[in-house]
Amino acid sequence: MGALSFKLIAPFQPGEVTVRASVRGVSERIVVRYVPDLREMIAVGLLEGRIRSDRFNPNAIVPVRENDGFEEELKGFSKDFNGGRGRVGARAAMYLKGKVKGDYLLTLAYDSDKDTRKQLFESIDPNAFYPVYGDSSLKTKDAQSTGKLYVRLDKGRSYLLWGDYTTQDTNPARRLSQYNRTLPGLRAHYEEGAVVANTFVAQESFKQVVDEFAARGVSGPYSVSNPNGIKGSERVEILVRKRDQTSVILKVTPLAREADYEFEPFNGQILFRSPVPSVDDQLNPVSIRVSYEVEQGGKRFFVYGADAQYKLSDRLTLGAAVAKDNNPATGQTIVGANLVLKLSASTEIVAEVARSKSLVNTDPNGFNTNNSANFIGKSGEVDGNAVRVEIRHSTDQTRASAYVQRADEDFNNSSSGLTGGKQEIGGAITYKATEKLTITADAQRSEDKINGSENLAASLAADLKLTDRLTIGGGVRRVDQNAVSVAQQTINNCLTTTNIYTGSVAGYNTGYGISQVGNQQIDPATGLPVICNSAINPIAAPAQSLDRTSIFLRAGYKATDKLTVDGELQNISGTDPANTAKLGLRYAATKNIDLTGELQREFGGDRNNLYRLGADWRVADKTRLYSRYEYAHTYSANYGLGTGPLSRAFALGIDTQYMQDGSLYSEYRLNDAASGKTIQNAIGLRNGWNVAEGLRLQTSAERIVSTAGNATALSLGAEYTANPLWKGSGRIQWRGDNANTNWLFTASAARKLDRDWTLLAREYYSFIDPKNGTVDTKQNRFQVGFAYRPVDNNKFDALGLFEQKSDQSADKDSDTKIISLRANYHLRARGGCQAASRTSASMNYCSAL
Numbered sequence: 001m002g003a004l005s006f007k008l009i010a011p012f013q014p015g016e017v018t019v020r021a022s023v024r025g026v027s028e029r030i031v032v033r034y035v036p037d038l039r040e041m042i043a044v045g046l047l048e049g050r051i052r053s054d055r056f057n058p059n060a061i062v063p064v065r066e067n068d069g070f071e072e073e074l075k076g077f078s079k080d081f082n083g084g085r086g087r088v089g090a091r092a093a094m095y096l097k098g099k100v101k102g103d104y105l106l107t108l109a110y111d112s113d114k115d116t117r118k119q120l121f122e123s124i125d126p127n128a129f130y131p132v133y134g135d136s137s138l139k140t141k142d143a144q145s146t147g148k149l150y151v152r153l154d155k156g157r158s159y160l161l162w163g164d165y166t167t168q169d170t171n172p173a174r175r176l177s178q179y180n181r182t183l184p185g186l187r188a189h190y191e192e193g194a195v196v197a198n199t200f201v202a203q204e205s206f207k208q209v210v211d212e213f214a215a216r217g218v219s220g221p222y223s224v225s226n227p228n229g230i231k232g233s234e235r236v237e238i239l240v241r242k243r244d245q246t247s248v249i250l251k252v253t254p255l256a257r258e259a260d261y262e263f264e265p266f267n268g269q270i271l272f273r274s275p276v277p278s279v280d281d282q283l284n285p286v287s288i289r290v291s292y293e294v295e296q297g298g299k300r301f302f303v304y305g306a307d308a309q310y311k312l313s314d315r316l317t318l319g320a321a322v323a324k325d326n327n328p329a330t331g332q333t334i335v336g337a338n339l340v341l342k343l344s345a346s347t348e349i350v351a352e353v354a355r356s357k358s359l360v361n362t363d364p365n366g367f368n369t370n371n372s373a374n375f376i377g378k379s380g381e382v383d384g385n386a387v388r389v390e391i392r393h394s395t396d397q398t399r400a401s402a403y404v405q406r407a408d409e410d411f412n413n414s415s416s417g418l419t420g421g422k423q424e425i426g427g428a429i430t431y432k433a434t435e436k437l438t439i440t441a442d443a444q445r446s447e448d449k450i451n452g453s454e455n456l457a458a459s460l461a462a463d464l465k466l467t468d469r470l471t472i473g474g475g476v477r478r479v480d481q482n483a484v485s486v487a488q489q490t491i492n493n494c495l496t497t498t499n500i501y502t503g504s505v506a507g508y509n510t511g512y513g514i515s516q517v518g519n520q521q522i523d524p525a526t527g528l529p530v531i532c533n534s535a536i537n538p539i540a541a542p543a544q545s546l547d548r549t550s551i552f553l554r555a556g557y558k559a560t561d562k563l564t565v566d567g568e569l570q571n572i573s574g575t576d577p578a579n580t581a582k583l584g585l586r587y588a589a590t591k592n593i594d595l596t597g598e599l600q601r602e603f604g605g606d607r608n609n610l611y612r613l614g615a616d617w618r619v620a621d622k623t624r625l626y627s628r629y630e631y632a633h634t635y636s637a638n639y640g641l642g643t644g645p646l647s648r649a650f651a652l653g654i655d656t657q658y659m660q661d662g663s664l665y666s667e668y669r670l671n672d673a674a675s676g677k678t679i680q681n682a683i684g685l686r687n688g689w690n691v692a693e694g695l696r697l698q699t700s701a702e703r704i705v706s707t708a709g710n711a712t713a714l715s716l717g718a719e720y721t722a723n724p725l726w727k728g729s730g731r732i733q734w735r736g737d738n739a740n741t742n743w744l745f746t747a748s749a750a751r752k753l754d755r756d757w758t759l760l761a762r763e764y765y766s767f768i769d770p771k772n773g774t775v776d777t778k779q780n781r782f783q784v785g786f787a788y789r790p791v792d793n794n795k796f797d798a799l800g801l802f803e804q805k806s807d808q809s810a811d812k813d814s815d816t817k818i819i820s821l822r823a824n825y826h827l828r829a830r831g832g833c834q835a836a837s838r839t840s841a842s843m844n845y846c847s848a849l
Contacts, residue, residue, distance in 0.1 A: 004021065008032065010034050010037065011034060013142070013152075014034050014035055014036045014105075014154055014157070014159070015033075015034060016031055016032070016033055016034075016170070017031070017032045017033075017034060018030075018031055018032075019031075019032055033157065035154075035156055035157060036104075036105035036154040036155070036156075037105070038099040038103065038105055039097070039098055039099060039105075040098055040099065041096060041097070041098025041099065041100075042096065042097055042098055043094065043095070043096035043098075044094065044095050044096070045092070045093060045094035045095070045096075046091075046092070046093050046094075047090070047091070047092055048090065048091040048092075049088070049089065049090045049091075050088070050089050050090075051087070051088045051089075090112075091111075091112055091113045092110070092111075092112045093110065093111040093112065093113070094108070094109065094110050095108070095109045095143060096108050096109075097142075103155060103156075104153055104154065104155050105153070105154040105155070106151075106152075106153055107142065107143055107150070107151070107152040107153075107154075108143075108149075108150065108151050108152075109142075109143035109145065109149070109150040110148060110149050110150070111148055112148060114147070114148045119146065119230065119231040119232045120144075120146050120164045120182055120183075120184060120230055120231070120232035120233045120293070121141070121144045121164050121182075121232040121233075122144055122145070122146070122164075122232065130785050130787070130799045130800075130801050130820070130822075131682060131760040131761075131762065131783055131784070131785035131801065132673075132674060132682070132750065132758050132759070132760035132785050132786070132787045133674070133787050133789075133799065134673055134674070134756075134757075134758040134787030134788065134789035134797070134799075135673075135674065135675075135787075135789065136669070136670065136671065136672050136673055136674055136675050137675065138675045138677065139675070139677070139678070143163065144163060144164050145162070145163035145164055145184065146163075146164055146184040147162075147163070147184055149162065150162065150163040151163070156191070156192070157189075157191035157192070158188075158189055158190045158191055158192065159188070159189050160186075160187075160188045161186070161187045161188070161189075162185070162186055163184065164182070164183070164184050164232075165182075165183065165184075165185075165187040165200065166180065166181070166182050166183075166235075167179050167180060167181045167182075167183065167187075167200055167305060167323070168180040168415075169198065169307050169321065171196075171307070171309055171319055171338070172350075173317070173319055173338040173339070173340045173350050173352060174307065174319060174321055174336065174338050174352065175352060175388065175416060175417060175418075176336055176352050176353070176354035176386045176387075176388060176405075176407075176413070176416045176417075176418060177321045177323075177334050177335065177336025177337075177338075177352070177354040177413070177416070178413070178415040178416055178417075179305055179321070179323035179334055179413075179415055180235070180291065180415040181206075181208055181293070181303065182230075182232075182233040182234075182235070182292075182293055183200070183202040183204060183206065183293070183303060184202060184204065185200065185201055185202030185203065185204070185303075186200065186201050186202070187199070187200040188200075194310055194311040194312075195308065195309070195310055195311075196308065196309045197306070197307065197308040197309070198306065198307050198308075199304075199305070199306040199307075200303075200304060200305055200306075201302065201303070201304040202302070202303045202304070203300045203301065203302050203303075204300055204301070204303065205295065205296045205297055205298055205299065205300045205301065206230065206233075206293040206294065206295065206296065206303075207293070207294045207296040207327060207329070207330055208291060208292070208293055208294075208414075209224070209225065209226050209229070209291070209292055209293075209294050210289065210290070210291045210414045210524075211224045211225050211226075211289070211290050211291075211521065212239070212287050212288065212289040212290075212521065212522040212524055213287060213288055213521055213522055214278065214285065214286075214287050214288075214522060214529070215238075215276040215277060215278050215286040215287055215288055216276070216278060216711070216713060216735055216737075216742075217275060217276070217277055217278045217700065217702045217711070217713025217715070217735060218275050218276070218713050218715060218733045218734075218735045218742065218744060219271055219272040219273070219274065219275050219276070219715070219731070219733060219744060220264070220269060220270055220271040220272055220276075220744070221264045221267070221269035221270060221271050221744075221766065222269060222270045222271075222272075222288060223267070223269050223270075224270075224290050224292070225521070226292075226294050228294050228295050229292040229293065229294055230292065230293040230294065230295060231263075231268075232257075233292050233293035234257070234290055234291065234292040235254070235290070235291045235292070236254070236255045236257075236260075236261055236270065236288070236289075236290050237252050237253060237254050237255065237288070237289045237290075237291075238252070238253040238255065238276060238286060238287075238288060238289075239251070239252055239253075239286065239287045239288070239289050240252075240280050240284050240285075240286055241284060241285050241286075241287065241527045242284060243279075243282070243283055243284045243285060244638060245446070245455060245527075245638070246285065246526060246527025246528055247419075247422070247446070247448070247525065247526050247527045248446075248527075249417065249527075250284060255272075258681045259273070259680070259681070259686070260272065260273055260274075260686055261273060262681075264764065264766070264779075265764060265781050265805070266766075266779045266781070266805075266807055270288075270290070272686070273684065273685050273686030273687070274654075274685060274686040274687035274688070274698055274717075275653070275687075275698075275700045275713070275715045275733065276288060277651060277653050277700060277702060278651075278702055278704055278711065278713070279649060279651050279702065279704070280655075281626045281628060281651070281653070281655055282628075283628060283630055283649050283651065285527075287522050287527075291414070296327070296329065298328075301325075301326040301327055301328065302324075302326045303323075303324070303325045303326065303327075304323075304324055305321070305322055305323030305324060305334075306321070306322055307319065307320065307321035307322075308320055308321075314342070315341060315342045315343075316339065316340070316341050316342075317339065317340045318337075318338075318339050319337065319338040319339065319340075320336070320337045320338075321334075321335070321336050321337075321338075322334070322335045322336075323335075329359065329362075330358070330359055331357075331358065331359050332356065332357065332358040332359070332412075332413075333356070333357040333358075334354065334355070334356050334357075334413055335354065335355050336352060336353060336354035336355070337352070337353055337354075338350070338351065338352040338353075339351050339352075346393055346394050346395050347391070347392070347393045348391070348392055349389070349390070349391045350388075350389070350390045350391075350392075351387075351388070351389045351390075352387065352388050352389075353385065353386070353387045354385070354386045354387075354411075354413070354416065355383065355384070355385045355386075355411075356383060356384060356386075356411050356412050356413045357381065357382070357383040358381070358382060358383070358412045359380065359381055359382075360375050360378060360379060360380070360382055360412070361375060361378060361379035361380075362379050362380055374409070374412075374419060374420050374421060374450050374525045375412075378410075382410035382412060383410055384407060384408030384409060384410035384411030384412070384420055385407070385408050385411060386405070386406065386407035386408065386411045386413075386416065386418055387405065387406060387407075388403065388404065388405035388406075388418070389403065389404050389405075390402070390403040391403075396432075397431065397432050398429065398430070398431050398432070399429070399430045400427070400428070400429040400430070400431075401427060401428060401429075402426070402427030402428075403424070403425070403426055403427065404424070404425045404426075405418055405422070405423070405424050406422065406423040406424070407419065407420050407421065407422050407423075408420060408421070409421040409449055409450055414524070419524055419525040420450065420525070421448050421449040421450035421451075421525070422446065422447070422448055422449075422525075423446070423447045423448075423449070424444070424445070424446045424447075425443075425444070425445045425446075426442075426443060426444035426445070426446075427442065427443055427444075428440075428441070428442035428443075429441050429442070435465075436464055436465040436466075437462065437463070437464050437465075438462070438463050438465075439460075439461070439462050440459075440460075440461050440462075440463075441458075441459065441460045441461070442458065442459055443457070443458035443459075444456075444457050444458070444638075445457075448525075448526075450525070451484055451526070452482070452484045453481075453482065453484040453485035454480075454481065454482045454484075454485055455480075455481050455482075455485045455638075456478070456479065456480040456481070457477075457478070457479050457480075457638035457639065458477070458478050459475060459476065459477040459478070459639065460475050460476055461473055461474065461475030461476075462474065462475060463554075468558075469557060469558040469559075470555070470556070470557050470558075471555065471556045471557075472553075472554070472555045472556075473553075473554050473555070474551075474552060474553040474554060475551075475552060476549065476550065476551050476552075477549070477550045477552065477639045477641065478548070478549045478550075479546060479547075479548050479549075479638050479639060479641040480546065480547050480548075481545060481546040481547075482545045483544060483545045485546075486544065486545060486546050544575070545575070546575050546641075547574045547575050548572055548573070548574040548575050548576070548641045549572070549573050549574050550570050550571060550572045550573070550639070550641060551570070551571050552568055552569065552570040552571075553568065553569050553570075554566070554567065554568040554569075555567050555568075561588075562587055562588040562589070563585070563586070563587050563588075564585070564586045564587075565583075565584070565585055566582075566583070566584040566585075566586075567581075567582065567583050567584070568580075568581070568582040569581055570582070572641065578602050578603065579602070579603045580600055580601065580602045580603070581600070581601055581603070582598065582599065582600040582601075582610075583598070583599050583600075584596070584597065584598040584599075585597045585598075592617060592618040592619070593615070593616070593617050593618075594615070594616045595614070595615050596612070596613070596614040596615070596616075597612065597613050597614070598610070598611070598612040598613075599611055599612075600640070609631070610630075610631070610632045610640070611629075611630070611631040611632075612628070612629070612630050612631075613628070613629045613630075614626070614627065614628050614629075615627045619689040619690065619691075620689060620690055623654065623655070623689045623690075624654070624655045625652075625653075625654055625655075625689055625699075626651075626652070626653060626654075626655055627650075627651065627652040627653075628649070628650070628651045628652075629649070629650045630647075630648065630649050630650075631647075631648050632647055632648075647705065648703075648704075648705040649702075649703065649704050649705065650701070650702060650703040650704075651701070651702040651703075652699070652700060652701040652702065653699075653700040653701075653702070654687055654688070654689055654698070654699070654700065667680075667694070667721040668680040668683075668684060668721055668727050668750075670724070670725070670726075670727070670750060670752045670758065671724065671752070672752075672755065672791050673752045673758040673787070673789075674750065674758065674760075679727055679750050682748060682750065682760060682762070683727060683728065683729050683748030683749065683750055683760075683762070684719065684729060685698050685717050685719045685729050685731065686698075688717065688719060692722075693722055694720060694721045694722020694723070695718070695719070695720055695722065696718070696719040696720075696721070697716075697717065697718055697719075698715065698716070698717030698718070698719070698731060699715065699716055699717070700713070700714075700715040701713070701714050701715070710737065710738065711735065711736070711737035711738075712735065712736050712737075713733070713734070713735040713736075714733065714734050714735075715731065715732070715733040715734075716731065716732055716733075717729065717730065717731030717732075718730055718731075725751065725752045726749065726750060726751040726752065727749070727750045728747075728748065728749040728750070729746075729747070729748050729749075730745075730746065730747040730748070731744075731745070731746050731747075732744070732745050733745075738771065739770065739771060739772070740768055740769060740770050740771060741768070741769040741771070742766075742767070742768050742769075743765070743766070743767040743768075744765070744766050744767075745763070745764075745765040745766075746762075746763065746764050746765075747762070747763045748760075748761065748762045748763070749761050755790075755791045755792075756788055756789060756790045756791060757786065757787070757788055758786065758787045758789070759784070759785070759786050760784070760785050760786075761782075761783065761784040761785075762781075762782070762783045762784075763780075763781070763782050763783075764779070764780065764781045764782075765778075765779070765780045766778070766779045766780075767779075774810055775809060775810040776808075776809075777808070777809040777810075778806070778807075778808045778809075779806070779807050779808075780804075780805070780806045781803065781804070781805045781806075782803070782804045783801070783802070783803045783804075784801075784802050784803075785799070785800060785801045785802075786799070786800045787799055787800075794826065795825065795826055796823070796824070796825050796826070797823070797824050798821065798822065798823040798824070799820075799821070799822045799823075800820065800821050800822075801818065801819070801820040801821075802817075802818070802819055803816075803817070803818040804816070804817050804818075805818075
């Protein structure tokens with residue numbers, strides 16, 4: 001036994017923080033609540049002015065453009081005079097934070113010249129301006145607001161906020177009525193005693209868009225459907241869907257901007273720090289879901305909502321929520337109520353009801369077009385109800401859970417996790433009857449009222465441990481699927497559709513990009529592709545329904561300390577009766593390497609076969625390198641009792657937990673030159689495995705062969721962080737499928753030349769070769785920057801940048817070179833002169849704070 005002690009660094013804002021500690025594969029999580037630090041007041045501000053006078057007639061000269069120096073610097077307060085020949089401009093900005101009224105913490109920021117409505121949660125972009133600043137200070141994000149004013153007032157666990165916020169409720173009992181938006185406006189949180197409440201209101205012209213598309217085994221770039229996304233409003237998640245029932249989501253992993261993904265410098269497409277596999281280590285399909293706000297234009301409208309929880313007793317908690325979007329094109333109202341009832345220390349019930357009302361398929365501009373199969377042929381206002389009940393029980397002897405949830409056909413809430421027309425009932429139990437006898441059972445019935453699919457699966461088994469090495473067991477399984485459900489697994493008319501994509505919008509901050517480089521939209525109602533071309537791939541007639549029952553016997557024998565053998569005999573009755581035999585092996589080659597193999601053969605019927613090979617290498621405490629190969633014909637659906645096309649798949653990748661649980665910023669720090677977070681955001685990779693001290697590799701490979709089309713993806717990356725004076729990373733990725741051949745290459749290096757000089761260089765290259773005869777797309781950016789910042793005497797400092805960008809596609813052929821230099825000479829401690837020059841403009845000015 002031992003004890004581990006450590007110190008936590010508080011965040012810059014009060015709130016909940018999840019702390020995770022892992023030791024030798026055992027992990028624990030706790031939630032730490034931070035209250036405001038009632039610090040003494042700190043205030044920083046500036047006033048700036050400028051006057052300009054022209055001798056020319058203002059009507060005879062070129063109008064001032066948005067990015068001209070004067071307009072860019074001072075436009076908050078400006079006025080023309082002398083018939084337009086002169087202009088005066090001023091700017092005021094301030095930031096203050098500190099204790100007021102004894103027990104309140106006030107945070108306030110104002111900037112009269114802020115360029116609003118371009119970005120939510122504004123922060124310093126590591127891809128913008130100069131690549132390196134020679135400054136090792138740690139930068140935090142406070143007072144984030146799309147508007148010119150930000151105000152936050154904290155008291156204990158409660159706060160009042162005017163700025164940017166997300167509306168997501170952290171109450172785990174609230175799922176069906178969950179409303180997750182990113183908005184600027186007013187938000188309040190109250191938490192005292194038995195009451196927790198939230199409310200928000202915003203007046204904007206934003207519309208939420210939710211895109212889901214299949215991952216491709218590479219880092220990207222990935223596009224979304226709308227080019228007008230508001231930067232900073234995105235919520236990016238990795239979804240794993242059940243391979244035999246794609247409407248079921250097994251896992252959702254939220255990602256963090258800059259740490260897990262960034263935006264490439266041409267079209268603003270999403271580029272992940274590590275490859276996103278097409279399938280996980282169990283060959284379940286992986287997809288990417290991006291929720292973001294779009295500037296719809298037109299008159300602004302109100303979006304508002306509120307939720308509350310009240311703890312009636314130690315056993316019962318009640319909750320209610322409402323959210324309303326008054327968008328004339330996509331209006332939506334969601335109301336709900338929930339409760340949590342603790343029957344005992346080990347048993348609790350969660351229940352929830354919700355109702356949604358929304359507009360679909362009515363706006364001529366397509367703002368409320370819903371491509372889901374749920375709303376084909378429907379337009380106007382739709383409304384529906386949803387309900388769910390869940391019970392959980394856990395003791396040393398019994399672990400059990402059961403749930404039921406259903407939604408009306410017109411229930412429409414993308415944040416709920418339940419789509420309209422679904423009805424699901426399920427449960428599972430593990431009961432340890434004695435020290436040697438364990439009984440397990442599970443059942444699930446799902447029905448889709450809209451497309452008519454029905455799916456039932458249930459099993460009951462008992463396992464008896466005869467000796468320390470031998471375990472025997474047996475039981476019964478049943479699968480019942482109607483023809484529609486079977487057809488969804490056996491046919492797919494979307495993935496082989498000819499890929500046609502348009503040109504892209506130039507510019508870094510033009511949204512999220514519109515080049516559909518192989519992106520295949522996923523219908524959240526079914527988990528299947530939504531954009532299909534029936535002329536190219538006609539949909540086959542529905543398959544035969546499936547009704548199979550099996551009786552099985554199984555045994556597991558630990559032959560040696562390293563080798564375990566599993567076997568199973570199964571008799572299947574009903575549709576296509578047959579007998580099967582399965583043999584599995586697991587071999588612990590070393591302490592950290594496991595090899596597995598499985599062979600299943602059918603006797604009678606169609607004599608279908610299944611082959612599986614796997615390997616797992618635990619390269620670190622939280623990192624596992626895995627490979628899987630599978631050849632299967634027909635074995636599909638629950639328990640492998642279903643039907644499906646011939647498929648082959650190979651995958652090699654990394655399963656690591658630190659992507660969602662922590663960061664590696666400290667490894668990237670360049671003393672006196674750049675903080676670890678800054679350097680990792682500029683050059684770092686993600687999801688690698690350590691091969692030596694300071695050397696991390698990133699490898700993945702996958703090969704998918706199926707009737708829907710073949711695809712191969714390969715990736716290799718390396719990252720070096722051992723040297724305290726320089727860090728570097730590079731990666732190369734290739735993917736080939738029926739639509740495109742894609743290449744991606746990136747390389748980055750940061751170097752502290754001496755105490756005063758810092759250098760950072762980056763290379764980005766993307767090549768797309770379409771197989772439909774259209775023109776290739778080539779994009780390349782090379783960037784190198786330096787910072788001169790004397791550590792001992794910072795009288796003079798300078799920044800420099802050279803950048804070359806080339807973009808060649810069907811509608812574009814550009815080559816741009818940028819040289820930029822900026823220098824400061826400090827006349828005294830509180831003032832200075834600054835000179836800046838670029839290839840296209842120059843200016844000189846002095847300022848004092």
